Amino acid sequence: xxxxxxxxxxxxxxxxxxxxxxxxxxxxxxxxxxxxxxxxxxxxxxxxxxxxxxxxxxxxxxxxxxxxxxxxxxxxxxxxxxxxxxxxxxxxxxxxxxxxxxxxxxxxxxxxxxxxxxxxxxxxxxxxxxxxxxxxxxxxxxxxxxxxxxxxxxxxxxxxxxxxxx
Amino acid sequence: xxxxxxxxxxxxxxxxxxxxxxxxxxxxxxxxxxxxxxxxxxxxxxxxxxxxxxxxxxxxxxxxxxxxxxxxxxxxxxxxxxxxxxxxxxxxxxxxxxxxxxxxxxxxxxxxxxxxxxxxxxxxxxxxxxxxxxxxxxxxxxxxxxxxxxxxxxxxxxxxxxxxxxxxxxxxxxxxxxxxxxxxxxxxxxxxxxxxxxxxxxxxxxxxxxxxxxxxxxxxxxxxxxxx
Numbered sequence: 286x287x288x289x290x291x292x293x294x295x296x297x298x299x300x301x302x303x304x305x306x307x308x309x310x311x312x313x314x315x316x317x318x319x320x321x322x323x324x325x326x327x328x329x330x331x332x333x334x335x336x337x338x339x340x341x342x343x344x345x346x347x348x349x350x351x352x353x354x355x356x357x358x359x360x361x362x363x364x365x366x367x368x369x370x371x372x373x374x375x376x377x378x379x380x381x382x383x384x385x386x387x388x389x390x391x392x393x394x395x396x397x398x399x400x401x402x403x404x405x406x407x408x409x410x411x412x413x414x415x416x417x418x419x420x421x422x423x424x425x426x427x428x429x430x431x432x433x434x435x436x437x438x439x440x441x442x443x444x445x446x447x448x449x450x451x
Numbered sequence: 452x453x454x455x456x457x458x459x460x461x462x463x464x465x466x467x468x469x470x471x472x473x474x475x476x477x478x479x480x481x482x483x484x485x486x487x488x489x490x491x492x493x494x495x496x497x498x499x500x501x502x503x504x505x506x507x508x509x510x511x512x513x514x515x516x517x518x519x520x521x522x523x524x525x526x527x528x529x530x531x532x533x534x535x536x537x538x539x540x541x542x543x544x545x546x547x548x549x550x551x552x553x554x555x556x557x558x559x560x561x562x563x564x565x566x567x568x569x570x571x572x573x574x575x576x577x578x579x580x581x582x583x584x585x586x587x588x589x590x591x592x593x594x595x596x597x598x599x600x601x602x603x604x605x606x607x608x609x610x611x612x613x614x615x616x617x618x619x620x621x622x623x624x625x626x627x628x629x630x631x632x633x634x635x636x637x638x639x640x641x642x643x644x645x646x647x648x649x650x651x652x653x654x655x656x657x658x659x660x661x662x663x664x665x666x667x668x669x670x671x672x673x674x675x676x677x678x679x
Contacts, residue, residue, distance in 0.1 A: 347525050360520050362502035363669035397521045
């Protein structure tokens, strides 16, 4: 599976430089850069299934992923509407996206984080995964999130992603 | 523009019917006590909130309840029944907008303080200021507390503050703190403030509205982008 990396401009230290240089990596200053990344991906030739990886630090209080200036909190109506619009647009189907991964420290551990994963999954109609553990550069390679760490990712029900989604 | 704010009154809520992703009916009191009487249900729409108004999805006057949002420790705050399906809980809190609440028939309008709850009405009250107003309180939420004034130095005041709902409880353990009664960063200071104590108002005991949270920055940014 090919990941599309959308890396927070405030967390460039947590991924290898080789990954940052990959053509499938977009550095995001805010949530709006997700749209830019998805549009760019849609312009490429059809690919194998892709995972959309949002990579950043998480907030200290709620362990919610921070992408540039945006905290991915689905209880924030503007954030929810943003993802709802992506879900409605059909672009995820066009780019063959099969999951969204919130790759920040412990993004699947707090009630807020799990709630956000549930809500995003409900509007995007694809599985959403977060991390049970703290993440660092060692969890990534030039190709993105290292599949040998699949076991640290879970969905809102606590299930680890199947092998074909890593 | 004191009219450009929403005042919310808290009640308990037990979901009795779900009609859509956001439209529900709830009982403000324990439904087993009245045999789950459907005539006592209150209809509301969980999407009719200040954030929706700030985004321009609904009008200022269409707000019915306060938002559901994350508290500082990760707990749910505001209308904790939830924001929409599938995140709806069977029981929780509902913050009804005062004008919406006033329009409810007497038979179903929730008690304030809520039935079987202690404290005073202002301990179950929050206020959110319309973000478009030329007011330093714009976009901010303040929560009502019961407080007693101990000392004033200019606008600074040393106050005893009770946790909401505990001011007349025998075991209450209030905190003593300094607040700036003249600063909207601390309290709802400004025209038509709902705070009752200090600043020459002649009250040493009463409501104190302390800063709580606000309409999310992302919502305000979306609003500003739309305005441009």
